[in-house]
Amino acid sequence: MPQVLLKKMEALAQKPIHYFLSTDNNTIHINNILGHTLKIENTGEKYCVRCGAKTKKLYGEGFCYKCFITAPEADVCVIHPEKCQAHLGISRDMEWSREHCLIDHYVYLAVTDHLKVGVTRHTQVPKRWIDQGALMAIKLAKTPYRQLAGLIEVDLKQHFSDKTHWKRMLETNTPPDIDLTEAKRSAAALLIPEFRKYLDLDNTIYTFSYPILSQPPRISSVNLDKIHTVEGKLIGIKGQYLIFDSGQVLNIRKHSGFLVRIST
Ligand SMILES: [Zn+2]
Known part of the structure; x- marks a missing residue:
């Protein structure tokens, strides 16, 4: 056992x-x-998943309180990429940020039970989509650092959802009839001019099937x-x-x- x-x-x-x-x-x-x-x-x-300390209460995704308020893995930019300040040299731990924030990021469109927009580090493709239970995904834009991808996502949130509804995600196992290439084209047309240069030309459609x-x-x-x-x-x-x-x-x-x- x-x-x-x-x-x-x-x-x-x-x-x-x-x-x-x-x-x-x-x-x-x-x-x-x-x-x-x-x-x-x-x-x-x-136990804290970061430092291993035994704890009565966990914060965020499995952190003790001390790690929650000091660890770069629990900083605000993990949930809100647009608030990342690593590109300005500001972060809880610049060494961590150089490896996790100041690297290529993707803005993507994914389909769970509906179409949504999101951001991920290039190293998390395609894991990020699997963690969300996405059925399909396509890359939309590629940026050299995290905050910029966050800004593009925020801009697109006016038009696309950024939420996953866990229950509907679990109930939907056949992808809804959404043409992701077409959705990408519409999203691209909505981008403000200064973001357009980050458009990713890779139109690969990733599909996932779950056991x-x-x-x-x-x-x-x-x-x-x-x-x-x-x-x-x-x-x-x-x-x-x-x-x-x-x-x-x-x-x-x-x-x-x-x-x-x-x-x-
Ligand atoms: Zn800890």
């Missing part, structure tokens, strides 16, 4: 996508559990702070969610830093 400190599942972009969870001395290939019983028990212990055996009747999300154990037949994995036959879904990323026991 391995104990696992939960953090974001790793994904391999195959068809369908393969998911992995790392334990101290092992890697669990979650696709192999599909169709079988999976039990995840909360031990009640929590889902069947669709549960009704979806409800599990909060491991409220219930101790989730158990059932694993019938799907999508985005960062494990989907059980009861309709319970567990967002692994949201439980980063929880120490759990996993048994099959």
